Amino acid sequence: MGLLSSVPDPEIPALSVVELGIVRAVHLDPPEVHITPTYSGCPATLAIEAAIRRCLDDHGLESFSIRTVLSPAWTTDWITTEGRQKLRAYGIAPPDPGKPVACPQCGSTHTEEVSRFGSTPCKAQWRCLECLEPFDRFKCH
Amino acid sequence: MTEAVLSTDQLTQYLLRLGDDSLVLGQRLSEWCGHAPSIELDLSLANVALDLIGQATLLLNAAGEAEGQGRDADALAFGRDVMSFRNCLLVEQPNGDFGQTIARQFLFSSYQFALFRHLTASSNTAVAEICAKAVKETEYHLQLASDWVVRLGDGTDESRERLVAGFDWHWRFVGEMFEDDALSEAVAAADIGVLPSTLKSEFDSRLEAVFNDAGLEIPELPRSITGGREGHHSEHLGHLLAVMQHIPRTYPGAVW
Structure with missing residues (x-):
């Protein structure tokens, strides 16, 4: 989670994907990062996934998969x-x-x-x- | 009570109905991009379109998974012909002027909001999760459309006349959204879907409240035109699909 705090949101780079509440959880067994999209059609969702993938790979965490979780639905309360x-x-x-x-x-x-x-x-x-x-x-x- | 079991085909068809509504209206609304009366409206209509296309992607991917033939949302959106689309007739209607677009948006978002609210309790996990996400977006679309119905209806003579004309175009397509058929009865019995007719009273009270604020009268509704759910569409859908599908069909499998 701390590592992903360095991944900026592509639209609002002042904030990380963790601060925006997009990264919901990091599981070790199986190694998975759970992310939740802000809006169904948010075009940044794919860019965010790619940025998280890059960050994980750069730190030797290729084994982690990224799973998109829709429920519970993202809310601004999570910022x-x-x-x-x-x-x-x-x-x-x-x-x-x-x-x-x-x-x-x-x-x-x-x-x-x-x-x-x-x-x-x-x-x-x-x-x-x-x-x-x-x-x-x-x-x- | 015996648990009703839904066939794979019934679930696929139901998800196509849900997904095609969002897809076709999303595509239709995106025609406003760069043409809306003001930059704010341009952004609003394009963002509503974006939400709808996002919902369509999720719903059509779920339809493809239910179908089990390896088709994803793109294959379903770009690879089907007009008779295979299961959207209601309202969403394929032409944009007309801004008044006509707002009338359509208000009617559809009122229906979709009531629908998605119910579907958040669906026994199908994919349906419940997608709708829990989408209902928040749809509520916002409904607020936007309601604001504009009031603003245009309670505005100038011209804005009211155009809005009323916009509603007059669309009234005949309202009945179809609330029509029950064998498929909707089957999905409702399986607790996956909802009987459209049960959403009508919520729709009616919203219509009444917003029309009241706008100083408009609800006319006697004309006889409904139906058929979209079975693939019998107006001529407008073919033109919309031609625009939407032409690139992926000309260059199948092309990637950026």
Whole structure:
């Protein structure tokens, strides 16, 4: 698990696939890494699998297979606390269900949704009404 | 109670129905890419399409596994002819204008959300797991479509007229989604699937609530046109498949 913390997400390289909650488990017997896709059609899923494969191979762990596990379904609740801080620092408002959406630039909660979808399936477009910066928000999912 | 046993062919056919709905609508929606009224809508429609195609990949792979002939999702998507597709007629309808697309999306996502919610309890592990993943995406599609039904319906005269015209195109295809037949009765008896007719009341109450918010009236629904589940499609599906299948059929087995 510690090793895979060095594998960045291809779309949000500030975060590792572990911090995003994509890597669910590492089993030794049989040697398997369990991953779960964020969205059914997320095109990054294949890139993530390839990156994990490369990381394992680079460390002599060719015997590990990668298994995609659909259930339980991935949820933004699995993004780690550190991952959330990194998202904010990267300019993406992390998913906090029930809380007002704060601008990752100035911290104001005087914000509005521009569009339910953003640059990737996992994000929505928002705008800060204080500093007027547009920003991505990780959708609560 | 005797446990109903489903044949391999019945399970395959049911998974094809589920997968083809998502595949055909995903392909249809992707025609908007680069053409939507605004960049935000372009992204929204393309992302909904992406979710649907992702669901289709999972469902058609499961169909191929159930079939046991070595066909995967790509083989099923690109290698079947129009009469072998099992999607409902609604999803193959042309995009029309944005109002017509939103009307179709609202009707389909309302149905699919109710369906997937039930299928998360399927006795078939693959169906249950795929739907547990997909239902969250579908809920979001439904929210997006509902927002737009309200926005267009409660907007300008033109936006309302276009939306109403969009719904008028699609009403005749609503009945098919909730029609029971021998296959749906068999999958429901095996606790793998659900009888479509049992989803209708949930669909109706959502339709009523959103139409109420949008200030629209639900008209008397016309007689349903059916046949998609048996492979009898409108002329629109053939054109859609021609676009979707032409590259893999021209260069079979080609890889990047």
